[in-house]
Amino acid sequence: MFKELGAVAGLLKNQGKLAEAMQKYQTTVAALTAEASVGAGYVTAKVNGKSELVSVRISDDAMKLNDRELLEDLVTAAVNQALTRVRALIAAETQKLTESMGIPAGMMNGVPGMPGTGG
Numbered sequence: 001m002f003k004e005l006g007a008v009a010g011l012l013k014n015q016g017k018l019a020e021a022m023q024k025y026q027t028t029v030a031a032l033t034a035e036a037s038v039g040a041g042y043v044t045a046k047v048n049g050k051s052e053l054v055s056v057r058i059s060d061d062a063m064k065l066n067d068r069e070l071l072e073d074l075v076t077a078a079v080n081q082a083l084t085r086v087r088a089l090i091a092a093e094t095q096k097l098t099e100s101m102g103i104p105a106g107m108m109n110g111v112p113g114m115p116g117t118g119g
Helices: 002-013 015-031 060-064 068-100
Strands: 033-038 043-048 053-058
Touching (some): 033 068, 053 068, 060 068
Antiparallel strands (some): 033 043, 043 053
């Protein structure tokens, strides 16, 4: 416990470094993208690090199926898979940030506004 408090105290002393690291982190996370294809490539969804849907591509073959319910399910699955992938990328970036700042693993869990920590 005292080790974690020391890490927090160290961060408070280096607020300039922390602000710079957070700015870089936010820029990096915003630039992340993840993509997922489902249904043998019938539907592909792309999301960004802000968890925004950037694009959805539906193949010509999928359109020829003329099955609305299947297509809706495929879009949902592709978007969910892409979001899962981008969340994993965000979590990895968050871990890199916390390690570079000397913050013990898990200490940032649940911090509001800190993607990848459950906050």
